[in-house]
Amino acid sequence: xxLPHVTSFIGGLSIxxxxxxxxxxxxxxxxPVAMLHQADAGEVGLAVASARDAWQNWRNxxxxxxxTMLRRLADMIEANLDILAELxxxxxxxxxxxxxxxxDRAAGIYRFFAEFAGQHPEEMYRQERGYxxxxxxxxxxxxxxxxxxxxxxxxSSMKIAGALAFGNTCVxxxxxxxxxxxxxxxxxxxxxxxxxxxxxxVNGTGPVTGKALIExxxxxxxxxxxxxxxxxxxxxxxxxxxxxxxxxxxxxxANIVFADADFERALDGTLFAxxxxxxxxxxxxxxxxxxxxxxxxxxxxxxxxxxxxxxxDPMNPATEMGPVxxxxxxxxxxxxxxxAQHSGCKVLTGGGDAGQAKxxxxxxxxxLAPSNRLPVCQDEIFGPxxxxxxxxxxxxxxxxxxxxxxxxxxxxxxxNLGTAMRGMRAIRAGTTWVNTPLLRDLRAGFGxxxxxxxxxxxxxxxxxxxxxxxxxxIGD
Ligand code: NAD
Numbered sequence: 001x002x003l004p005h006v007t008s009f010i011g012g013l014s015i016x017x018x019x020x021x022x023x024x025x026x027x028x029x030x031x032p033v034a035m036l037h038q039a040d041a042g043e044v045g046l047a048v049a050s051a052r053d054a055w056q057n058w059r060n061x062x063x064x065x066x067x068t069m070l071r072r073l074a075d076m077i078e079a080n081l082d083i084l085a086e087l088x089x090x091x092x093x094x095x096x097x098x099x100x101x102x103x104d105r106a107a108g109i110y111r112f113f114a115e116f117a118g119q120h121p122e123e124m125y126r127q128e129r130g131y132x133x134x135x136x137x138x139x140x141x142x143x144x145x146x147x148x149x150x151x152x153x154x155x156s157s158m159k160i161a162g163a164l165a166f167g168n169t170c171v172x173x174x175x176x177x178x179x180x181x182x183x184x185x186x187x188x189x190x191x192x193x194x195x196x197x198x199x200x201x202v203n204g205t206g207p208v209t210g211k212a213l214i215e216x217x218x219x220x221x222x223x224x225x226x227x228x229x230x231x232x233x234x235x236x237x238x239x240x241x242x243x244x245x246x247x248x249x250x251x252x253x254a255n256i257v258f259a260d261a262d263f264e265r266a267l268d269g270t271l272f273a274x275x276x277x278x279x280x281x282x283x284x285x286x287x288x289x290x291x292x293x294x295x296x297x298x299x300x301x302x303x304x305x306x307x308x309x310x311x312x313d314p315m316n317p318a319t320e321m322g323p324v325x326x327x328x329x330x331x332x333x334x335x336x337x338x339x340a341q342h343s344g345c346k347v348l349t350g351g352g353d354a355g356q357a358k359x360x361x362x363x364x365x366x367x368l369a370p371s372n373r374l375p376v377c378q379d380e381i382f383g384p385x386x387x388x389x390x391x392x393x394x395x396x397x398x399x400x401x402x403x404x405x406x407x408x409x410x411x412x413x414x415x416n417l418g419t420a421m422r423g424m425r426a427i428r429a430g431t432t433w434v435n436t437p438l439l440r441d442l443r444a445g446f447g448x449x450x451x452x453x454x455x456x457x458x459x460x461x462x463x464x465x466x467x468x469x470x471x472x473x474i475g476d
Contacts, residue, residue, distance in 0.1 A: 006036040006179045006203050008043055009186040011050040012196025017043050024179060027093035027323040027360045028314055034091070034180055038204035041212035044171070047200040048218040051142040051169040054197030059139050059167050063117055069193045070114035070161060076188045077107040086315075087180035088153055093322040093360070094278055095314045103181070106157040112442045113462070117165035120463060130476040137467040139167030140244075141220035144213045146206075146234065148226040149175035149325055150280045150382075152182055159223050160199055162462030168221075172201045173213050175226075177325060179203050206230060211237075219243065223465060225282075228380070228406075228451045235454070246455030246465045248282070248447055250380040251408030253429065254401035255285030258394070258414040259294045265435060266413035267298070271305050273411050273437040275364055278321055279384035282452075283409040283431070283438065287377055288366075288388045289397050295390050299368075302388075303349050306364050311354035323360040324383050330360040333383040340367045340376045340387075348388065372400045380406065394419055398426040407449025411437060430456070 006024065007016040016037035026033035039047070077084065084106075085099035092099070123135040145159040152174055163170045174182045182201060189199050202209050210230075214222055214237040222245040224234045231247040238245035255273050257266050273285030290298050314322030324330050337351050350365030364384035369377050377387045391397045401410055401423075410429040412420055420434045428449045433439065440446065445456030455465060 003032055004034045004180065004183070006034050006183050008037070008039045008047060008203060009190070009199075009201040010043070010047045011054075011200070012190050015043065015046070022176075024091060024177065025326065026090050027325055028090075029358050030327065030360060036176060036179055036203055038176075039202035039209045039212075040204075044202050044209060044212040044216060047171045047202050048142060048216050050197040051171050051200050052218055054195060055139075055141055055169040058169050058195065058198050061167070066165060066167070067114040067118060070110045070117075070165060073189065073192050073194065074107040074110040074114070076192060077103060077110065077185070080184065080188060084153060084181050084184055087184055088178065089314045089322070091178040091180050092149060092152065093314050093325060095316075095319040095322050097317055097319075098277065102151055102154045106153045109154070109157045109442065110161045113161040113165035116443070116459065116463075132474045132476075134472045134474070136470045136472070137166070137463070138470055140466060140468050141168060142218055143168045143170045143221045143223060143466060144216070144219040145170050145172045146210055146213065146222070146224045146226065147172065147174050149177040150277060150282070152178040153185060155225050156182055156185070158457055158462075159225075162457070163223075163466050164194070164198065166463060166466040168466050169198045170200065171213060171219070172199065173210050174201065174203065176203065176205050214238065215240075217241065221245070221465060223457070224248070228453075231453060244465065246447070246457065246461070247453040248455075248457055249408075249451060249453035250382070250406055251282045251284065251448065251452050252287055252378070252380050252404050252406045253283055253285050253409040253411065254287045254289055254404070254427070255411040256289045256397050256401060256413065256423070257291065257294070257298060258397070258412070258416070258419055259291040260415040260419070261413035262415060262435070263294075263298070267301055267305065269411070269413060269435070269437040270302065273433075274386045275306070275309060275321060275384055276438060278324060279364065279386075280325065280382055284382075285409070285411045285437065286381065286386050287372070287404070288386050289391050289400055290388060291397070292390045292392050299348065299388065303366065306349050306366055309364055311361055311363060312356070321364060321384060323356075324362055325360070327360055329383065330362060333362060333365070333381055333385055336376050336379070336381050336385060337365055337367070340369070340374070343374050343376070345369045345374065345376065345387070350384070372403050378404065394422065398423060401427050401429075405451040408452035409433070
């Protein structure tokens, strides 16, 4: 079978200058599913120039017209949910039911930003001493967007929709591991009313294509989602050119179950927070803390439910967990399991290959950790791997939650409003969920404390990132 070729999209055209494409490996069989043409610095330059040209007109397109275009793109995504989901499953390994939901949510993101773009009137202050101040928010210009492999369509759409809604043009560099759904998105954008050059895409590895993008003088703002180490590189490059940058990075979120929680609700929610998206989620509740008085009962139920997760072919609609993204990632996760065993953790379940001869499958892993200070509790493992730690008091739980370099999210399962309120105040995390997992309200900014990054995305966060304030003071 002829493999699809992944190219750059520049000014509405598919462009592949590199003649030595690299394979994109599908995690279900461990075999190539596409060939990717890597964009070099010259090609990145063409994309930035195309975005700059397009911005001269796009910045003056009315908000109402931009809203109509974003809504139409949402319609087109909804009409293509099946193919977008299939392409994403093929490269990422996330079960098809979940990638379909992701594609649907991506469409919702374009609708959200279409609405949100119209809700921000400019400000005016009248001063008694005879002058008036106008504060306008203007688009920043050409924005560089870099996204990771673990939810390509959704995370890239959050950036593209926010950038366009506020009058910017963009160059997207998606992950080289999962480019297919975004290639389809570019085809949809080309067929939409959005003018050529407003959205451009370059493909390739981080050290080649990503580096060329973040170092390009024509980029006015960088919005990056990915790992913490890469985030540091991106911020350093942005600092050289004094460009604003927002970084949405890793997490190791505490998932705290109090004895007074609704047991079944906490069990369902904890499992979902831990293992949704194959456990490959920045906001995964991968550090489970259980109050000691219910630990035996909760753990027994949690282990049973974890063992019952249907791991297998991600194209099968009945599958609940697919393979992890790559052989290297699987090896890294298993190295953490080995390390856990050698540092006094008890393996509660998992670590096998789900009975699959090919592909990068893993039975979801849970280990009981004697201390939150161990590397398995401190490092982001980013897969179907949770640690369980026990606690006695509320204060102890909040202290363990905060004993982390990350601060992206936290989960509280409790029947006590006071505990929830105290947790909300005590825990250093950008988002806390109480008795519900992973719901997103796009009006609220999303981002992290500490090593989870700088800045906020969605809603006001994107408004601030993708616009600049301009004050004009007029005398009477
Ligand atoms: P990664 O940092 O390896 O790569 C992310 C993107 O950066 C990719 O497109 C990659 O090609 C690019 N890149 C790599 N090196 C680069 C460089 N030197 N210059 C410019 N670009 C470069 O991350 P990943 O493995 O793709 O994704 C997993 C990570 O992303 C996890 O740490 C996860 O927590 C994080 N993440 C965070 C959020 C959030 O909202 N906070 C959401 C999803 C994923």
